[in-house]
Amino acid sequence: xxxxxxxxxxxxxxxxxxxxxxxxxxxxxxxxxxxxxxxxxxxxxxxxxxxxxxxxxxxxxxxxxxxxxxxxxxxxxxxxxxxxxxxxxxxxxxxxxxxxxxxxxxxxxxxxxxxxxxxxxxxxxxxxxxxxxxxxxxxxxxxxxxxxxxxxxxxxxxxxxxxxxxxxxxxxxxxxxxxxxxxxxxxxxxxxxxxxxxxxxxxxxxxxxxxxxxxxxxxxxxxxxxxxxxxx
Amino acid sequence: xxxxxxxxxxxxxxxxxxxxxxxxxxxxxxxxxxxxxxxxxxxxxxxxxxxxxxxxxxxxxxxxxxxxxxxxxxxxxxxxxxxxxxxxxxxxxxxxxxxxxxxxxxxxxxxxxxxxxxxxxxxxxxxxxxxxxxxxxxxxxxxxxxxxxxxxxxxxxxxxxxxxxxxxxxxxxxxxxxxxxxxxxxxxxxxxxxxxxxxxxxxxxxxxxxxxxxxxxxxxxxxxxxxxxxxxxxxxxxxxxxxxxxxxxxxxxxxxxxxxxxxxxxxxxxxxxxxxxxxxxxxxxxxxxxxxxxxxxxxxxxxxxxxxxxxxxxxxxxxxxxxxxxxxxxxxxxxxxxxxxxxxxxxxxxxxxxxxxxxxxxxxxxxxxxxxxxxxxxxxxxxxxxxxxxxxxxxxxxxxxxx
Ligand SMILES: Nc1ncnc2c1ncn2[C@@H]1O[C@H](COP(=O)(O)OP(=O)(O)O)[C@@H](O)[C@H]1O
Ligand SMILES: [Mg+2]
Numbered sequence: 001x002x003x004x005x006x007x008x009x010x011x012x013x014x015x016x017x018x019x020x021x022x023x024x025x026x027x028x029x030x031x032x033x034x035x036x037x038x039x040x041x042x043x044x045x046x047x048x049x050x051x052x053x054x055x056x057x058x059x060x061x062x063x064x065x066x067x068x069x070x071x072x073x074x075x076x077x078x079x080x081x082x083x084x085x086x087x088x089x090x091x092x093x094x095x096x097x098x099x100x101x102x103x104x105x106x107x108x109x110x111x112x113x114x115x116x117x118x119x120x121x122x123x124x125x126x127x128x129x130x131x132x133x134x135x136x137x138x139x140x141x142x143x144x145x146x147x148x149x150x151x152x153x154x155x156x157x158x159x160x161x162x163x164x165x166x167x168x169x170x171x172x173x174x175x176x177x178x179x180x181x182x183x184x185x186x187x188x189x190x191x192x193x194x195x196x197x198x199x200x201x202x203x204x205x206x207x208x209x210x211x212x213x214x215x216x217x218x219x220x221x222x223x224x225x226x227x228x229x230x231x232x
Numbered sequence: 233x234x235x236x237x238x239x240x241x242x243x244x245x246x247x248x249x250x251x252x253x254x255x256x257x258x259x260x261x262x263x264x265x266x267x268x269x270x271x272x273x274x275x276x277x278x279x280x281x282x283x284x285x286x287x288x289x290x291x292x293x294x295x296x297x298x299x300x301x302x303x304x305x306x307x308x309x310x311x312x313x314x315x316x317x318x319x320x321x322x323x324x325x326x327x328x329x330x331x332x333x334x335x336x337x338x339x340x341x342x343x344x345x346x347x348x349x350x351x352x353x354x355x356x357x358x359x360x361x362x363x364x365x366x367x368x369x370x371x372x373x374x375x376x377x378x379x380x381x382x383x384x385x386x387x388x389x390x391x392x393x394x395x396x397x398x399x400x401x402x403x404x405x406x407x408x409x410x411x412x413x414x415x416x417x418x419x420x421x422x423x424x425x426x427x428x429x430x431x432x433x434x435x436x437x438x439x440x441x442x443x444x445x446x447x448x449x450x451x452x453x454x455x456x457x458x459x460x461x462x463x464x465x466x467x468x469x470x471x472x473x474x475x476x477x478x479x480x481x482x483x484x485x486x487x488x489x490x491x492x493x494x495x496x497x498x499x500x501x502x503x504x505x506x507x508x509x510x511x512x513x514x515x516x517x518x519x520x521x522x523x524x525x526x527x528x529x530x531x532x533x534x535x536x537x538x539x540x541x542x543x544x545x546x547x548x549x550x551x552x553x554x555x556x557x558x559x560x561x562x563x564x565x566x567x568x569x570x571x572x573x574x575x576x577x578x579x580x581x582x583x584x585x586x587x588x589x590x591x592x593x594x595x596x597x598x599x600x601x602x603x604x605x606x607x608x609x610x611x612x613x614x615x616x617x618x619x620x621x622x623x624x625x626x627x628x629x630x631x632x633x634x635x
Contacts, residue, residue: 046628046629051544051547051548051627051629051632052627052628052629064240069240071552071553072242072243072552072554073240075242075550075551075552075553075555076240076241076242076243077240078243078547078548078549078550079243079549079550079551080240080241080550081240084548084549090541090544090545090632092542093260094260103549104549106245106249106546106549106550107243107244107245107546107549107550107551107552107555108243108550109241109243109244109245109246111246112246112248112249
């Protein structure tokens with residue numbers, strides 16, 4: 001599903017956010033990305049989500065070589081294959097939960113009626129069937145993030161990327177959101193979650209730890225190390 | 233199915249969603265939208281009203297000319313070779329009447345040095361700019377002048393100290409009605425006001441004059457009997473022919489000492505002068521529209537700055553650069569269309585109420601509305617172009633970056 005090969009990213013100011021990251025994530029995995037602030041987590045997520053192109057290195061997402069795609073191709077990839085969840089929710093104010101979720105499908109080419117139908121279904125799935133006509137300011141933080149997850153999942157994308165989805169939430173609401181991500185993963189979606197909450201990360205099957213733009217530790221490797229009897 | 237982009241089903245946006253996306257700014261910041269559209273509304277309103285009012289006035293003039301006819305010609309004395317004021321011969325009227333196609337002839341003659349007052353107490357110097365004319369009793373039929381009050385002069389009253397006042401003259405003298413006891417001083421003698429005229433568009437000289445019978449003027453005011461304007465009507469088809477011989481016929485001895493004119497031409501000339509002014513006002517409206525366009529552009533620039541997050545989100549949801557560009561162009565067009573529609577309605581309302589106040593038929597040429605629409609769309613597109621391009625070029629990541 002994801003294949004990063006020696007990816008580097010140097011910003012215009014000269015900051016190297018990614019200094020040679022190689023990472024493979026298979027379809028159906030649930031991966032936590034951890035690391036201190038400034039270690040390049042968000043940058044990596046942007047590259048995975050095709051929101052940004054790497055300075056060098058290869059990126060394959062859902063079978064497509066991202067470097068070979070045009071802007072329209074990347075947009076199409078995001079419309080049909082990738083769902084995003086952000087720390088700040090990024091819901092449209094003054095717009096109902098239902099319309100926010102339906103607008104997640106705005107660029108897929110589905111007709112308005114079908115978009116709403118799917119939005120209703122996915123809102124029920126995240127437990128917000130009773131909040132559909134509420135506007136963001138009438139919802140709690142946890143509910144808002146669940147609306148955002150519903151929006152990302154509405155199109156059934158094979159890949160879902162979440163950047164600190166629990167960062168702005170209390171523990172209970174955060175746990176509910178993580179539970180949702182787990183449910184989506186069980187239903188077949190590949191999920192990559194950035195978080196700096198260690199406990200949360202520890203519960204997920206695989207953890208990738210970044211430091212200074214490099215993969216410092218990969219859960220899959222640690223498992224191997226543990227098998228070999230070496231404590232991390 | 234549209235062709236796949238790089239083997240993936242392309243992102244696509246329904247036209248209805250383009251409109252809905254364009255209305256986001258309007259929905260979330262209605263006051264700002266209305267204020268920025270206001271400039272365009274004022275510009276379009278000004279242009280529609282200017283064209284509408286001038287068209288209404290023209291329609292009124294056409295209506296007037298239709299009812300008054302354009303077949304009236306006048307002959308007046310010009311100047312002699314030495315520059316002195318010429319006189320028409322005493323037989324000028326008879327001569328003109330003999331021109332074959334001429335259907336009717338009438339005349340007035342200015343009674344020299346004869347002032348008109350309401351009372352004897354007004355000092356000599358304040359003449360009020362009113363003239364006194366000796367008139368033929370058939371003057372009304374030929375000039376189309378109509379009575380507002382009282383009666384016109386007849387064979388009997390034309391011999392008596394009876395006067396008919398022109399519309400402006402009656403107003404200046406403060407005479408509102410015609411009655412046996414209403415009298416004015418004409419050349420030092422009391423004349424009874426028997427009638428008051430309405431404004432006479434084809435013979436405006438009558439408006440500022442006191443009109444007395446030809447014999448009365450000769451007997452009581454020392455009128456010399458020379459006509460100063462001879463009016464003639466002929467069939468429309470013959471007007472040009474009559475015009476070409478009129479001068480020589482009225483004054484065969486000195487045909488170059490007469491002035492022949494067609495009063496309906498003077499009205500049309502006034503209208504042409506009005507059109508130059510209309511063009512000037514139209515230019516002012518265009519400037520207002522331009523300023524309105526700058527207002528919309530300014531709003532759009534601010535809107536794009538404020539909505540970076542929304543733009544980033546839309547890109548994350550699969551919007552192409554083109555979709556973002558279209559959205560902001562649509563918003564700009566929507567804003568200016570809003571202003572343009574309001575402006576057109578306002579301009580039409582102003583035209584209708586002004587025309588009503590003037591008694592004109594309200595006329596708004598369809599091309600004004602079409603032109604207004606075209607101007608609106610052009611301004612909207614130009615105003616939105618730069619902000620839309622800017623929005624579409626924002627990298628999705630900076631747009632999503634936390635403030
Ligand atoms: N748009 C940008 N321009 C310049 N530098 C950036 C930009 N985004 C991030 N950086 C820098 O890149 C580094 C990695 O940032 P980021 O990927 O946001 O880290 P994290 O999400 O792990 O906190 C930081 O030093 C940050 O300052
Ligand atoms: Mg980050």
